[in-house]
Amino acid sequence: EIDYTCAAIDLGASSGRVVVGKVGDGELGLTEVHRFPNAPVSRTSSLHWDVSRLYREILDGLRKAASYTPSSAGIDSWAVDYGLLDDCGRLLAEPRHHRDPRTRDSIEEVREHVSDQELYRVTGLQQLPINTLYQLVADRAELRLDDARKLLLIPDLFIHWLTGEVGAEITNVSTTQLYDVSTGDWAHDLMRTLDLPTHLLAPLREPGDQAGTLRADVAERTGLGSGFSVTTVASHDTASAVAAVPATREDFAYISCGTWSLVGLELDSPVLGEQSRAANITNERGIDGTTRYLRNTMGLWLLQECVRTWHQHGWTERLDALLDRAAREPAFTSVIDTDDPAFLTPQDMPAAIANACAHAGEPVPSTPAATVRCLLESLAMAHRRTLRDVARLADRHVGVVHLVGGGSRNALLCQLTADACGVPVIAGPTEATALGNILVQARAHGVLGERAELRKLVAETQPLRHFEPSGNERAWAAAESRLAGGRY
Numbered sequence: 001e002i003d004y005t006c007a008a009i010d011l012g013a014s015s016g017r018v019v020v021g022k023v024g025d026g027e028l029g030l031t032e033v034h035r036f037p038n039a040p041v042s043r044t045s046s047l048h049w050d051v052s053r054l055y056r057e058i059l060d061g062l063r064k065a066a067s068y069t070p071s072s073a074g075i076d077s078w079a080v081d082y083g084l085l086d087d088c089g090r091l092l093a094e095p096r097h098h099r100d101p102r103t104r105d106s107i108e109e110v111r112e113h114v115s116d117q118e119l120y121r122v123t124g125l126q127q128l129p130i131n132t133l134y135q136l137v138a139d140r141a142e143l144r145l146d147d148a149r150k151l152l153l154i155p156d157l158f159i160h161w162l163t164g165e166v167g168a169e170i171t172n173v174s175t176t177q178l179y180d181v182s183t184g185d186w187a188h189d190l191m192r193t194l195d196l197p198t199h200l201l202a203p204l205r206e207p208g209d210q211a212g213t214l215r216a217d218v219a220e221r222t223g224l225g226s227g228f229s230v231t232t233v234a235s236h237d238t239a240s241a242v243a244a245v246p247a248t249r250e251d252f253a254y255i256s257c258g259t260w261s262l263v264g265l266e267l268d269s270p271v272l273g274e275q276s277r278a279a280n281i282t283n284e285r286g287i288d289g290t291t292r293y294l295r296n297t298m299g300l301w302l303l304q305e306c307v308r309t310w311h312q313h314g315w316t317e318r319l320d321a322l323l324d325r326a327a328r329e330p331a332f333t334s335v336i337d338t339d340d341p342a343f344l345t346p347q348d349m350p351a352a353i354a355n356a357c358a359h360a361g362e363p364v365p366s367t368p369a370a371t372v373r374c375l376l377e378s379l380a381m382a383h384r385r386t387l388r389d390v391a392r393l394a395d396r397h398v399g400v401v402h403l404v405g406g407g408s409r410n411a412l413l414c415q416l417t418a419d420a421c422g423v424p425v426i427a428g429p430t431e432a433t434a435l436g437n438i439l440v441q442a443r444a445h446g447v448l449g450e451r452a453e454l455r456k457l458v459a460e461t462q463p464l465r466h467f468e469p470s471g472n473e474r475a476w477a478a479a480e481s482r483l484a485g486g487r488y
């Protein structure tokens with residue numbers, strides 16, 4: 001009889017939650033005990049995370065979880081962002097948000113010292129201005145590294161506050177572009193070439209390692225007691241989500257769809273060739289040394305930001321009503337490249353979309369429903385193109401797409417994705433990330449075995465929805481050709 005209870009702290013770019021997970025024989029349950037909003041904090045000309053508030057929420061959540069008598073806790077969050085500590089272990093400044101504009105010139109600056117080819121050969125990473133490497137280069141230029149002694153990625157920062165331990169979890173480290181995919185260690189040489197201080201780097205930990213036990217004051221404040229252990233999970237939220245993809249066959253692809261849409265495959269080893277680099281596909285680490293071969297594409301951020309702007313203008317319609325109307329809008333009226341950097345941090349997303357349509361010679365949507373239709377169809381198009389790229393470059397056949405995360409609740413996006421990709425989409429679970437966090441903790445404590453066993457348990461216990469492709473390939477191909485000449 002197996003029976004394991006743990007707490008999972010899962011921080012997303014727009015909300016965080018603490019859930020209690022229960023793993024038993026053929027059982028995987030999740031109870032949300034605490035949920036709180038998260039949002040970028042805007043200062044005069046910079047964008048930050050309010051990590052002190054998030055930490056208070058984590059402690060509150062753990063206190064609520066304590067009544068379920070969990071055996072351990074684990075923490076995951078979005079990737080690439082970090083806190084810098086001084087030599088007394090104090091946080092030097094409020095961590096920056098990856099959408100902070102200071103990285104504007106970083107890609108060019110790095111290019112002056114390291115070619116794109118060399119950078120990809122070492123790190124295997126998609127070139128995105130949000131990557132830790134580019135953020136650090138900007139920090140150095142603004143003299144923010146001078147007093148820094150340690151760099152801790154967001155989950156590692158909270159683990160440090162909870163336990164006093166210092167470490168760097170490897171799935172998240174693999175997103176920094178400071179990690180050498182071939183040696184499996186920090187890319188020391190690359191950092192030296194770029195004159196970045198390697199003393200900032202913390203020792204690596206693997207999912208499943210014990211991270212430490214709670215500091216006395218935390219143990220008391222949360223009621224979890226001294227000796228309570230924090231377990232290292234796949235602390236990059238996408239790595240946790242992929243661990244919980246309910247795949248029951250080998251030829252699956254996944255889309256982890258939330259603020260971002262991460263579209264890719266799980267492979268045994270990285271793909272580092274020139275074509276892969278040119279297609280801007282990333283090789284991140286998954287659990288068990290696997291490679292998450294994927295592309296970061298823009299996700300529901302576009303929809304979230306549209307809704308935020310419309311709310312500011314006094315619009316009150318419920319999102320599900322809007323999605324229903326979008327589903328009845330005519331198809332393929334306007335299709336845009338959602339990965340255009342113009343969508344990274346615009347002030348007014350509907351205006352940015354209108355602008356992109358005008359620029360591309362597509363009709364400009366004149367209502368919220370038409371705008372939503374345009375952005376969801378365009379996201380599905382990005383899913384299609386990315387899926388084809390990763391399958392081609394990894395030489396793999398894809399028979400099914402698992403769409404997990406918040407996006408799996410959006411039936412219109414799921415159906416459009418099935419249509420665009422021409423393969424069945426299995427949607428769910430919505431809370432894949434928290435489930436992956438729980439499963440890795442349970443496994444670390446001897447409750448579960450192989451990766452396939454984790455996935456089977458998710459498939460057997462979580463509600464999933466199936467979407468069959470409608471077979472309108474010609475219409476998608478025609479719409480795709482309108483995008484030709486874009487970034488793809």
Ligand code: LFR
Pocket residue numbers: 013077078079080081098130236237238258259260262296
């Ligand atoms: C998803 C995610 C992506 C990462 C982006 C920024 O939540 O972690 O994988 O590229 O957020 O950290």
